Amino acid sequence: MPVVLHATGDVDAARAFLSRHYYSNFVDVLSPWHPWQTRFDVTPSHAVTVGDLRFGTDVRIQFGELGAYHVNLPLTGSLVWRQGGHAPLRATPTTAAVFQPVGDACLEKWDGDCRLLAVKIDRGMLEDELARLLDGPVTSPLTLAPTIDLTRGRGASWLGLVRHMAADAAQPHGLMHHPMIGAGLREALVAGLLSAADHPYRERLEHPRPASAAPAAIRRVVEAMRAQPGKPFTAADLAATAGVSVRSLQQGFQRHVGMPPMAYLRHLRLERVHEDLRQGDPAIHSVTGIAYRYGFLHMGRFAAEYRARYGVPPRDTLRG
Structure with missing residues (x-):
């Protein structure tokens, strides 16, 4: 999708633009006596939105729960922020701010000289990418560490990738606008965040278990389930596929798959x-x-499980 450019000195217009492309918000201008103008360059998509944002004056912005993973990477200036009941933190060109899908968020003070890259990632896309990289389901909520060191290692590399994508999106014929290449770049950005940020699954991503570590019997069952996930398997069916007893299958899955x-x-x-x-x-x-x-035959239970996993009712995902 083409980049959306927006410049204004009207606080309501700025608030409406951020609501449309990011989240509902309330903006409080902290230095109203100074003339100012926002500049927002945003490349939106359903799954990943990348923006190059500057407000031009000190502001405070309050949000509710974001419902998505979000990272603010200041290029200049600084940003004081908090989420939930945690103490305020400061984001700078050396330290990114990482927001979770749950917990009210607030930018306590976005400095007027702070230009930042704002990356919004659909919760389902990030968690699905983690499951793909792990080659197995994500069984507990994914909580990212609140900061990323941008001065070295994968944090610095991820910052470089985001900067490249934002700069490319500003070009009318940039690769970000190509249907297939742009999708691949967005997937790389999501996988890169999982590598750059600390979280409970980081060790498993750094040292993945080889597929050959699971016995052939377990792999046969996994392949059968992946080939026909809607088939009404029973434990006995799966044990027969593995060629072992139900009890041995249960023990083998617990040992090699974790559930x-x-x-x-x-x-x-x-x-x-x-x-x-x-x-x-x-x-x-x-x-x-x-x-x-x-x-899934019991829709009430299904809807509850879906919301617990993805943070939204299933109908909201279908409606986009």
Whole structure:
């Protein structure tokens, strides 16, 4: 999608633009006696939004829960921020601010000389990418560390990637605007954040378990479930596929996958439902139809599980 350019000295216009492309907000100008003008260059998409933002005056911006992962990377100046009940932190050109999908967020003081890159990432996309990199479901909420060191290592490399993408998006024929290449760049940005930020799965990403570590029997069952996730498997069916007893299958999955086989199947089905909802057309598809396709017959329980995993009701994902 082409970059959206916006410049204004009107606080309501600035607030409306940020609401449209990022989150609902309330802006309080801290130095109203100085003339000022915002400059927002934003490349929006459903999954990843990258913006080059500057306000031109000191402001305070309050948000509710973001519902997405978000990173602010100051290029100049500084930003004092907080989320939930945590103490305020400062983001600078050496330290990025990382926001979670849950917890009210506030930019306590966005300095007038602070120009920043603002990266918004769909919660489902980040968690699905983590599951893909781990080659298995994400079984607990993904909480990223609140800061990233931008001076060295993968933090510095990720900053370079974001800067490149923002600069490329500003070009009318940049690669970010190509349907296939742009999608690949956005996926690289998401995977790069998982590598640059600290989180509970970081060690597993740094030292992945080789596929050969799981016995052939376990791999056969995983492949069968991935090939037909909507099939009404029973524990006995899966044990027969593995060629072992139900008890041995349970123990093998717990040892090599980290959960029972039926729990793995349920996580896999949720992932497939989520992907189909993201790609679906609400004029043609329904949440119930997609859920039934993958074996979810009790819609109340399904909706509760989906919301616990992805932070939104399934109908919101289908509506985009």
